[in-house]
Amino acid sequence: MSTATAIGVDVGSTTFKAVICDGTGRILDHLIEPTRPQMEQQAREGIALLVERLGCDPALPISATGYGRKRIPSARQLTEITCHALGAFHLTGRPGLLVDMGGQDTKVVRFGSRGEVLDFAMNDKCAAGTGRFLEVILHRLCVPLTSVAELASKAERPVTVSSTCTVFAESEVVSLVAQGEPVEGIVFGLHRALASRVAALVAPLAVKEPLLMSGGVALNQAMVRALEHALGNRIAVLPRPQLVGALGAALAVRNSQ
Amino acid sequence: MLRRVRYELAGRVAFPLLNALSSWQRQLKRRGRKPRANPFGPPLDCVRKLRELMTAHYYVGRYAQGAVPVAWVTSGFPIEPLRALGFHIVYPENHSALCSAQHAAIDLLQAAEQEGFSGDLCSYARIDLGSALTGITPVGRLPRPDLLACCTNICRTVSYWYKNLASHFDVPVVMVDTPFVYGEAEPHHLSYIEEQLGELIEVAERIAGRRIDPERLERTMRAAWEGLVLWGECLQAGKAVPAPWTAIDGFFHMAPIVTLRGSEQCNSYYRMLRDELSDRVTRGIGGIKEERHRLLWDNLPIWHKLRKLSTLFAERGFNFVVATYTNAWAEAADLIDPAKPLESSAKAYTYVILNRDLEHRLASLKQLAQEYRADGAVLHSNRSCKPYSIGQVDLRSRLAQDLELRVLLLEADHSDPRLYTDEQIDNRIQAFLESFS
Ligand code: SF4
Numbered sequence: 014m015s016t017a018t019a020i021g022v023d024v025g026s027t028t029f030k031a032v033i034c035d036g037t038g039r040i041l042d043h044l045i046e047p048t049r050p051q052m053e054q055q056a057r058e059g060i061a062l063l064v065e066r067l068g069c070d071p072a073l074p075i076s077a078t079g080y081g082r083k084r085i086p087s088a089r090q091l092t093e094i095t096c097h098a099l100g101a102f103h104l105t106g107r108p109g110l111l112v113d114m115g116g117q118d119t120k121v122v123r124f125g126s127r128g129e130v131l132d133f134a135m136n137d138k139c140a141a142g143t144g145r146f147l148e149v150i151l152h153r154l155c156v157p158l159t160s161v162a163e164l165a166s167k168a169e170r171p172v173t174v175s176s177t178c179t180v181f182a183e184s185e186v187v188s189l190v191a192q193g194e195p196v197e198g199i200v201f202g203l204h205r206a207l208a209s210r211v212a213a214l215v216a217p218l219a220v221k222e223p224l225l226m227s228g229g230v231a232l233n234q235a236m237v238r239a240l241e242h243a244l245g246n247r248i249a250v251l252p253r254p255q256l257v258g259a260l261g262a263a264l265a266v267r268n269s270q
Numbered sequence: 271m272l273r274r275v276r277y278e279l280a281g282r283v284a285f286p287l288l289n290a291l292s293s294w295q296r297q298l299k300r301r302g303r304k305p306r307a308n309p310f311g312p313p314l315d316c317v318r319k320l321r322e323l324m325t326a327h328y329y330v331g332r333y334a335q336g337a338v339p340v341a342w343v344t345s346g347f348p349i350e351p352l353r354a355l356g357f358h359i360v361y362p363e364n365h366s367a368l369c370s371a372q373h374a375a376i377d378l379l380q381a382a383e384q385e386g387f388s389g390d391l392c393s394y395a396r397i398d399l400g401s402a403l404t405g406i407t408p409v410g411r412l413p414r415p416d417l418l419a420c421c422t423n424i425c426r427t428v429s430y431w432y433k434n435l436a437s438h439f440d441v442p443v444v445m446v447d448t449p450f451v452y453g454e455a456e457p458h459h460l461s462y463i464e465e466q467l468g469e470l471i472e473v474a475e476r477i478a479g480r481r482i483d484p485e486r487l488e489r490t491m492r493a494a495w496e497g498l499v500l501w502g503e504c505l506q507a508g509k510a511v512p513a514p515w516t517a518i519d520g521f522f523h524m525a526p527i528v529t530l531r532g533s534e535q536c537n538s539y540y541r542m543l544r545d546e547l548s549d550r551v552t553r554g555i556g557g558i559k560e561e562r563h564r565l566l567w568d569n570l571p572i573w574h575k576l577r578k579l580s581t582l583f584a585e586r587g588f589n590f591v592v593a594t595y596t597n598a599w600a601e602a603a604d605l606i607d608p609a610k611p612l613e614s615s616a617k618a619y620t621y622v623i624l625n626r627d628l629e630h631r632l633a634s635l636k637q638l639a640q641e642y643r644a645d646g647a648v649l650h651s652n653r654s655c656k657p658y659s660i661g662q663v664d665l666r667s668r669l670a671q672d673l674e675l676r677v678l679l680l681e682a683d684h685s686d687p688r689l690y691t692d693e694q695i696d697n698r699i700q701a702f703l704e705s706f707s
Contacts, residue, residue, distance in 0.1 A: 080693065094701035130705040132670060132677075135698060217663055 017041055017069040020060055021263030022088060023096070023256075024052050024081030027116025027144070028229065031059045032256055033067055034263040038103050042067050043256055052084040076262035080117075089266060094122055094133045096261030101225055102128030103264055104251050109222045112215060112240065112248070113257065114230035116144045119211055123218050128264075134214050139178070144230040146179045150186050150203055154196055158233070161200060165235035168201035175206070182206070201235070208239035215244060224248045227257040277337035277358075281330040288329070289322055309584035311556045314515060316523070316543045323539055324525050334358035334413040339478045342415040342435065345528055346423045346622050348446065348615045350494055351471050353532045354487040355478040360412060361529045362435075366397035370573040370685035374408045379686055381406075387434075392654040393686035395431040402438055417477050418443040419470065423625040425657045442477070444470050448620045452627045455620050463616040491615070492608035494532040500540035501527045502600030507547035508591045509642055512556030513564070514547045517590035518580040519557060521571040527599045562587030563706055566639050566675075568594045568665075569650035569658045570684035582696070586703050592642040594635065598623045601634075628661045632668055639673055646676040646706065653683040678702040 016035040023030040025048060032043045042063050049055045056077070064071050077088035078096040093113070101111045102124055108131075113120045123132040136143065148158070156164060172194045176182040182203070189199050215224075224246050230236050231254035241248050251257055334340050341357045343349055349359055369375045375393070378400030383389055385403055387396055401407050418441060420432040429445055436443035446466045449459045471482055504523070507514050515523075523543060530536035550556075565583070567590045572579060583590065605618035623631065639647060647669055649662045666677045678698065683689035 080697070092697055092701040092704055095704045130701065133701060133705075134679075135694075217667060 017067055017073060019263040019266035020063070020073050020075045021096070021259040021261065021266070022056055022060070022075060022077045022079075022082075022085060023093070023258035023262060024048060024056065024077060024079040024084065025093075025115055025258070026080050026118070028255065029055055029059065029081075030079075030256055030259040031056070031063060032259040032263055033063050033069065033073070034260065034267070036267070038260070038264055038267065040253070040256065040260060043253070043259070045255055048081065052081040053086075056085045056088075074266045076266045078258050078262045091262060091265050093258050094120060094130055094135075096258045096265060097227065098122050098124035098130045098261065099128045099264045100257035100259075100261030101227065101251060103260065104257070105223070105225065105249075107223075109225045110215070110219060111225045111227060111251075111257075112211065114144055114211065114226070114228040114236070116148075116229060119143055119214060119228075121211075121215050121218050123220065123222065132218050134218055136210070136214055144228070146182070146207055147203065147230070147233070147236070149179055150183055151200070153183055153186060154190070154199065156196065156200060162234040164197045165201040165204055165239075168195065168197040170198060171202040171205045172198040173206075174199065174202045201239075204235050204239035205242070208236065208243040211240060212243035219244070219246075225251055227251045227254040229255050231255075273333070273335075273337035277330065277333040280333040281326060285326045285329050289325070293318070309560070309581065310516075310558050311514075311550075314519065314523075314543070314546055314550075316539070316546050319539060319542060320523055320525065323530070323535060327529060328409040331358060331360060331409070331413050332411045339416045339474075340413045341417040341419050341474070342432075343419045344421050344424060344428045344432070346619060346624075347419050347421045348467060348470075348619045349419075350490045350532050350611060350615065351467065351482060351487060352417075352419065352474055354490045355474050355480065355482055357417070357474070357478065358413060359529070360415065362398040363394045364525060364529050365401070365407065365409065365412065366394040366685055367573045369397050369401070369408060370687070371576065372408050373574060373687070374406075375574065375685055375687060378404065378406060379688070392425070392427045392431075393683055393689075394654065395427055397685060399431070399434060399438075402435060415439055415441055417441060417474060419446075420444075421446040421448060421619060423448040423619055423622045425624060425655070442473060444473050446470060446619070448625055450627075451620060451625055451630075453629075455617065460613075460616045460620065463620060464612050467612045467615060487611050488608050490532045491606065491611040493534060493537060495603060495606040495608055497527055497531050497533075497536045497540060498600055498603035498606070500537055500544055502603055503544045504540055504547055505592070505596060505600055507544070507551055510551040511564075511643065512554070512558070512561035513589055513591040513642075514550035514555060514557060516557035516580060516584070517567050517593040517596060518571070518576055520593060520596040521573075521576065524596050524599060556589070557591075558584040558587070558589045560587045561589045563646060564589055564591045564642065564644045566590070566592050566594075566635070566642065566644040566647040567650065568635065568647065568662070569652045570595055570655055572650065572682050572690065573685050574687040575682075575690060579699075582699060583703070588646075588703065588706075590648075591644060592638050594623060594631075594638065597634075597638060624657045628664070631661065632665055635665060635669060636673060639669065639675060644675065646678070646702075648678045648680055648702075650684075651679050651681045653681070653689050654686065655684065676702065676705055 017033045018036045029048045033041045075088040077085040082090045111122045119136045121134045176185045231250045339357045342360045345363045378397045381400035382396040418432045420428040526536040602618040607614040651659045669675045
């Protein structure tokens with residue numbers, strides 16, 4: 014029998030994440046898969062799988078976060094903002110400013126010395142500034158996500174992509190290709206454009222605290238570097254960046270007990 | 271003459287009868303129905319009176335055309351000379367808010383947009399233009415204007431909006447231009463405004479077909495001043511803990527000070543409201559059942575979502591106890607001197623919140639937050655109202671830094687429901703509320 018004490022679920026718009034933690038907040042097992050329309054069923058199955066793999070008590074307390082949290086009525090529900098702050102604080106042990114870049118939104122959360130949210134900002138109305146922006150345009154350029162960082166690092170200079178709207182940027186990129194601009198330069202330029210959008214969200218909140226990053230986009234080194242360039246500051250990518258929200262949810266269960 | 275009689279009878283006889291009938295019908299409907307559970311305190315008795323007052327205003331308006339001169343004016347217009355000349359005064363902004371609150375805005379917005387008005391134009395203007403173009407209104411009928419009167423103390427949009435109305439209705443438009451106030455107004459700005467008020471009177475006298483009676487103007491001015499003082503007293507009741515009402519209630523109860531300012535009806539209403547609020551304070555009755563946190567609201571309300579939003583906050587023990595918007599109608603009282611109607615109007619109508627610099631906005635936000643003991647603030651970043659929303663990012667940081675307030679910037683639109691995204695706004699609000707625990 015494991016020492017599992019809580020389950021955290023993060024039902025994002027693009028990916029579904031679940032973690033099982035022990036009493037110290039260590040992740041014992043986790044799950045990451047694309048979000049399905051039947052979120053409730055997905056959560057039930059995902060949780061059952063983790064419980065079975067670890068052989069732990071099926072009645073463990075559950076907390077849910079993410080846009081789909083309301084579809085999991087049996088769980089305690091909390092926003093991603095609160096959970097990301099809790100998760101990031103647990104991983105670093107000190108106050109910080111977290112940039113969480115996911116598929117459909119980007120959040121910036123400033124948290125204090127107890128992991129409490131001090132301030133936050135979100136870009137959730139527009140695809141510009143999110144992972145989706147990159148995905149759409151890289152798809153247009155036939156660049157697989159896995160080779161983005163390498164490609165961008167080969168560029169001699171970034172090609173300026175001025176549109177911040179995904180729809181306009183897509184057609185701008187098509188015409189840049191037609192003008193013979195190198196794909197690596199365009200990819201580099203895209204990251205710069207995206208980073209400057211995110212930097213605008215970070216700037217009003219930025220203080221002395223260390224800059225941290227989480228979310229699926231944090232796995233893209235080119236994006237991390239572009240953001241460091243835009244902010245003029247080093248960024249620490251949290252370990253297993255996609256799981257920070259789910260971890261925070263599991264910790265919230267622990268805190269409430 | 272006949273129209274005049276009909277106009278007078280509408281207010282004195284027909285409306286009271288219809289009102290008695292409809293309140294009897296409402297009572298019958300309510301009988302046996304259990305009140306729905308909600309997080310609010312007992313409703314204010316004055317609500318019924320407010321409904322009567324505003325319905326009567328719109329009802330009588332149906333018969334104003336041809337009976338008395340009619341002016342359509344902006345919310346911050348110096349209306350006292352018009353009232354003293356016997357004008358029936360229509361407030362398109364109030365009408366647009368009403369359309370939005372009654373979920374009747376979308377067709378009107380679209381009608382204006384189809385006519386070529388940009389979606390970036392203030393939604394009050396689009397609803398009003400849509401209503402003028404189609405004749406559709408939930409109040410039955412708005413009287414056609416004989417005069418359009420706008421004042422730039424709230425924004426510049428109004429000058430273009432009213433020019434469009436003027437060409438649509440083919441009637442004169444007067445504009446009172448109030449230079450923006452950085453710090454203090456220059457003396458020549460004030461004399462420039464006073465001169466324009468003189469010109470306004472000339473045009474209005476021509477339309478009304480009579481000369482203004484200085485004594486009546488002074489009486490109107492005194493009544494307006496008293497109304498502002500009374501409204502201020504009502505708002506200040508919100509300083510009590512728990513606050514006896516919510517700023518959301520205030521958004522509705524401000525209708526008379528906007529539309530009936532300078533009349534005895536307005537003042538007697540606010541005397542009643544003030545007394546009821548002070549009685550609630552004495553008895554410890556709150557606007558919401560459990561007030562755990564007190565919040566400040568900045569910018570116009572989101573008319574089409576007021577009930578939903580206030581419930582969301584109230585359910586978790588958050589009460590909006592003060593709003594810069596409702597306060598704007600109480601601020602001017604000190605500047606008005608009824609004995610010098612034009613001179614003091616020039617100043618009072620220039621020193622309004624939207625016509626003053628960001629330093630003033632910040633100082634006023636801070637003062638309100640402190641006086642009303644707010645521990646958080648929601649700044650509505652209003653897509654429509656650029657003058658109110660510009661600078662809010664800085665105001666937010668300063669409030670957070672200087673007063674350690676928790677501040678939420680909420681992006682929406684005061685009366686265009688298509689610019690409101692339920693899921694995202696709910697999520698932000700919930701994250702904001704969670705940050706208090
Ligand atoms: S822009 Fe603002 S001040 Fe101007 S009419 Fe619209 S809501 Fe009122």
